[in-house]
Amino acid sequence: MFLKPLRNLTTIAASFAAFGALSIATPAHAQGDLLVAPTRVILDGSRGTEVILSNIGADEATYRIGLELRRMTDNGRLEPVEKVDANDTEEAALGMIRYAPRRISLPPGQPQSVRLSARPGAELPDGEYRVHMSFKAIPRPTEVTQEDTQAEGVTLRLIPIYGITIPIIVRHGDVEAQVALTQPLIVQGEKGPELALSIERAGESSTYGALSIVKPGLPDPIVLAGGIAVYPEIGSREVRINLTEEQAALLRGPARIEYRELEEKGGALIAAVDGVIG
Amino acid sequence: MTKFLRTATAGVALFAAVGMGTVANAQVTETADARAEVLAALQLTNDDDLNFGAIIVNNGSTGGDVTVDATGVRTCSGDVICGPGAAEHEALFTVSGAANTSVAILLEDVATNGVTLRHTANAGSAAANHNIELVNLTDSAAGGYASFSGSEQFGVGGRIVLDGSEIAGEYVGQFDVTVEYQ
Numbered sequence: 001m002f003l004k005p006l007r008n009l010t011t012i013a014a015s016f017a018a019f020g021a022l023s024i025a026t027p028a029h030a031q032g033d034l035l036v037a038p039t040r041v042i043l044d045g046s047r048g049t050e051v052i053l054s055n056i057g058a059d060e061a062t063y064r065i066g067l068e069l070r071r072m073t074d075n076g077r078l079e080p081v082e083k084v085d086a087n088d089t090e091e092a093a094l095g096m097i098r099y100a101p102r103r104i105s106l107p108p109g110q111p112q113s114v115r116l117s118a119r120p121g122a123e124l125p126d127g128e129y130r131v132h133m134s135f136k137a138i139p140r141p142t143e144v145t146q147e148d149t150q151a152e153g154v155t156l157r158l159i160p161i162y163g164i165t166i167p168i169i170v171r172h173g174d175v176e177a178q179v180a181l182t183q184p185l186i187v188q189g190e191k192g193p194e195l196a197l198s199i200e201r202a203g204e205s206s207t208y209g210a211l212s213i214v215k216p217g218l219p220d221p222i223v224l225a226g227g228i229a230v231y232p233e234i235g236s237r238e239v240r241i242n243l244t245e246e247q248a249a250l251l252r253g254p255a256r257i258e259y260r261e262l263e264e265k266g267g268a269l270i271a272a273v274d275g276v277i278g
Numbered sequence: 279m280t281k282f283l284r285t286a287t288a289g290v291a292l293f294a295a296v297g298m299g300t301v302a303n304a305q306v307t308e309t310a311d312a313r314a315e316v317l318a319a320l321q322l323t324n325d326d327d328l329n330f331g332a333i334i335v336n337n338g339s340t341g342g343d344v345t346v347d348a349t350g351v352r353t354c355s356g357d358v359i360c361g362p363g364a365a366e367h368e369a370l371f372t373v374s375g376a377a378n379t380s381v382a383i384l385l386e387d388v389a390t391n392g393v394t395l396r397h398t399a400n401a402g403s404a405a406a407n408h409n410i411e412l413v414n415l416t417d418s419a420a421g422g423y424a425s426f427s428g429s430e431q432f433g434v435g436g437r438i439v440l441d442g443s444e445i446a447g448e449y450v451g452q453f454d455v456t457v458e459y460q
Contacts, residue, residue: 156333
């Protein structure tokens with residue numbers, strides 16, 4: 001009823017296309033822009049918390065909230081892990097997180113909370129369990145009109161489904177971590193000099209904080225790299241920090257490297273190393 | 279730097295917190311705690327779609343590739359011809375959050391999963407002349423920011439493969455872009 005005239009139009013368009021099919025993609029509609037806060041959640045004990053999702057786009061949008069798995073690699077990247085490939089720890093993590101709602105429709109400018117809590121089973125061994133909560137807009141179905149088909153010949157539309165993931169970390173029972181830093185080196189990277197060092201970690205807990213490099217006699221750190229996590233699945237994380245030539249020159253010689261918790265968590269020292277950077 | 283003030287949305291929770299403070303100190307003097315929790319936020323906006331521009335596929339074409347890289351530069355190879363330029367561009371996203379953190383960009387693994395743009399008037403058809411394959415995605419930030427500045431715009435480009443038999447019409451596909459906080 002509707003398809004037949006459309007096919008006819010397409011055929012007409014196709015003969016035109018034989019000479020030169022024009023493809024024009026539609027302009028960006030930016031539906032599904034989002035804000036998520038906080039950006040990292042640690043749950044210990046039975047108290048729950050909430051994460052705020054806000055629609056910062058210009059149109060109403062529907063978001064899906066899901067749980068995903070990631071594993072950190074030695075160079076600090078998070079690799080996606082399919083749920084069928086989950087190990088026991090990841091399986092337990094997926095099973096203990098309760099959250100609602102799982103789907104939210106929001107008008108522009110409107111925030112809403114997603115409540116979440118962890119219910120670890122009684123027999124669960126002490127340890128740190130982690131999932132990554134994803135917030136993603138569901139694209140609205142688009143309508144094809146005859147006018148569109150007639151007017152544009154061949155068109156390509158690639159709709160990005162975009163979102164944010166944040167880690168949800170459950171600390172169950174007694175968990176701790178021992179951390180040490182290796183001696184840093186200045187190496188030549190693709191974009192210029194880089195500071196290279198490793199964070200060595202042992203124990204059940206992850207660590208999260210900022211690396212800073214201070215020179216004796218200078219009050220401010222020459223390099224400050226925040227938001228560096230070392231998750232329990234790795235015992236050593238290689239860190240590479242891009243440097244300017246000036247920073248590289250300044251850093252050579254004696255220096256102190258500190259790995260500290262974030263300022264909002266009190267800024268406690270996790271590990272430090274004094275050394276000579278060559 | 280992006281911060282989100284929780285009291286703006288959680289007025290009820292703030293009220294409850296104040297109430298509890300008052301009860302706990304109800305004996306002699308009345309004191310009330312005023313609480314505001316500032317939360318670090320991460321936000322992502324889509325500024326532009328991925329557009330391959332005008333592509334010419336001649337009758338009897340043996341097919342070819344069209345690539346728009348993460349900075350918007352287009353190249354056509356094989357038996358497809360890049361049409362007049364200007365319309366093609368990379369998808370653009372802006373990510374904002376706390377500075378000096380690590381933010382990663384995860385693109386859908388289209389090389390493994392395969393993403394198909396389907397002719398909208400032939401939904402569900404697997405015929406070659408109704409489908410165009412998206413075979414590659416790249417981002418201009420090379421996977422993310424080890425030392426995030428607080429606000430960055432990144433581009434996403436891709437490569438499509440046409441077999442030359444595609445009929446005229448609109449082809450629609452989807453791909454995933456995720457910004458990850460660790």
